[in-house]
Amino acid sequence: MCFAGNTDLGLSSYEIENMKTLLAILAHPDDESFGIGGTLAKYAASGVAVHYLCGTRGESGTVDVDRLHGFDDIAALRTAELTCAAKELGLAGVHFLGYRDSGMAGSADNALSGTLFGAPLDEVAERIAVHVDALRPDVIVTHDQFGGYGHPDHIKLHQATLRMYEHKYGVMIDVSQWNGSTRPPHLHVNVAGAAAAPALYFTTIPKGLVRFGVRLLPLFRQNPRRFGRNGDIDLVQISSWEVPATMVVDTRQFVMHKERASACHASQQAPAQASPIVRWMFRRGAGKEHFSRIYPPPSADEVRRVRVSDLL
Ligand SMILES: [Zn+2]
Incomplete structure (x- = not known):
């Protein structure tokens, strides 16, 4: 752990024992903020004791050389940023899985030793x-498939978190067919173990x-197939990947956080540093963060009609 825990919040051991706990399991320093920062802050x-389990230290991120001043390497810089x-988010703790960033698909960093991508599942x-x-x-949040x-x-x-559910709780979750369908994901549940499984x-x-x-992007001379700082995000392909949201968390009061x-x-x-059109798109989505509940499995109605709700 690299960050102060609950004992710094002035809580009694009884209060800490009875706090609800949310664990976000995401891959890089910044995934906790850019995507679901409003929810974690809320x-x-x-x-709620909100913990972040971060898969890597973001070693493959592109970093301007002048930003590295005072840091041993990119990992140290990005750990400090996290x-x-x-x-800012009020997290109770930050923890690391200890793997190296693998870079985007097809990059040379995929082949480095110690990467998360290369580790046995x-x-x-x-x-x-x-x-x-x-x-x-009580609740786990991770990436979609x-x-x-x-x-x-x-x-x-994502795959490793599902494997953990299978080994630890006997909950086998198959979302391979869940792409644009309104049918909930397929689950095989060992009821005895599942009783203890977090949502x-x-x-x-x-x-x-x-x-x-x-x-919109072509109107501003930007190629939606080469989006992002490194031009390695294909928005056209992403728009075809449908993971139905089952709920929206209202984070309007936590936009500034x-x-x-x-x-x-x-x-x-x-x-905030991105181009005006990207900043506008972020503002358009501000105050609402979308989630799919996987366990306990959502009803068909929950998948069809997304509602404002809470994770716990
Ligand atoms: Zn990431």
């Missing part, structure tokens, strides 16, 4: 289980906004 502010963001699941045993979360925008580390953590949510990107971006936390990740071009 629950932290409401007295510590800054965790304070059971090993990653075991490392996650150690943190789950220690933190005993497409890794949001297709990052190999996101997909690996599981995937973060989801609202595809309406992505499709809007695909139409999210913006301040995102600004901590200055080396990764926080949204």
Whole structure:
């Protein structure tokens, strides 16, 4: 752990014992802020112990050389940025799985040793289980089966989290067919073990906004197939990956928390530093963060009609 825990909040041991716990399992420093920062800040502010289990230290992120001044390497810089963001979001703790960033699909970093992408799935699941045993979360949030925008580390953590559910709780979750369908994901549940399983949510990107971006960006001479700082995000492909949201968390009161936390990740071009059209798109989506509940499984009605709701 690299960040102060609950004991710094002035709580009694009884209060800490009875706090609800939310564990976000995501791949890189910045995934906690850019995507679901409003939700994490909201629950932290409401007295939930919100922990971040981060798969890597973001070593493959593109960083301007002058930002590295005072840091040993990119990992140290991005760890410091995450510590800054965790304070803005009010997180109770930040923990690392200990893998190296793998870079985007097809990049040379995929072949480096120690990457999350290259690690055996059971090993990653075991490392996650150690943190789950220690933190005993009521709710777990992780990436969807497409890794949001297709990052190999996101997909690996998604798979490893499902493997952890299978090994630890006997809950087998198959979402391979859940793409644009209104049918809930297929689950095979060992009821005895499942009773102790935390609720599981995937973060989801609202595809309406992505499709809007695909139409809008060419008007501003930007190629939606080469989106993002490194031009390695294909919004056209992403718009075809449909993971139905089952709920929206209202984060309007925590937009500023999210913006301040995102600004901590200055080396990764926080949204505030992006082009005007991208900033406008972020503002359009501000105040609402979308999730798919996977366990307990949603009803068909929940999948059909997305409602404003809470994770716990
Ligand atoms: Zn990421």
